[in-house]
Amino acid sequence: MRLFTDGLKSYRTLLHGAAMVAACAALSCGAGFAADNVSLAFQEKDGRYDIEGFFYVTADPKTAWNVLSDYDHIPSFVHDMKLSRVQVREGNDILLRQEAEGGFLFFTQKVRLFLHVLETPEKSIQFTDIAHKDFKSYEGSWTIEAMPATQDLKVSYRLVADSNFSAPAFLASDAVKGGAQGLLVAVRKEILSRQTSLPMAAPSSVTVTQVTQATPESVSIR
Helix, strand or coil: CHHHHHHHHHHHCCCCCCCCCCCCCCCCECCCCCCCCEEEEEEEECCEEEEEEEEEECCCHHHHHHHHCCHHHHHHCCCCEEEEEEEEEECCEEEEEEEEEEEECCEEEEEEEEEEEEEECCCEEEEEECCCCCEEEEEEEEEEEEECCCCEEEEEEEEEEEECCCCCHHHHHHHHHHHHHHHHHHHHHHHHHHHHHCCCCCCCCCCCCCCCCCCCCCCCCC
């Protein structure tokens, strides 16, 4: 536990980047992401955002989990993520630094987060910003839920954040909404890509025994 505590104290004083998160809501370059296959409910009031989104995907839980928890490689599939790096890990407790940049029209925003992440493998990721650089408060989650009736997964995202943005509210709101929508689209696409690239399981060997019905003996009637 000392490693985690010492790391927390050290990295709280070393945050100078700009950030937004894979396990969270990256800002996007506008709201031009396709909304196909994702659902998003968005509310904003006085700089406070309440976001709930989800999508269904045909994949196994391990593949979905590997995407959501692949923190160091988030920039490879979330466009506006500039940096995502695990700083300290102790079991399922993680300190995660992320940097992103995006905007809407002439508004561009750099966002800085330093997240305490708590994992429940293949089920959920809880995250909270502990630096409070660009958000007064910032916390949310990802969850993975199996849908037995369809054999799909439901991947859900939740974020409640109170920002320190200096931009006009309607511009910041559009950027955050577009970023959350784009994040869901990007994560779903990456899950499908990784699931498709998995080797197909070889069909199990089945031995078929042919049963031949004996011909009944001739019966003579006298």
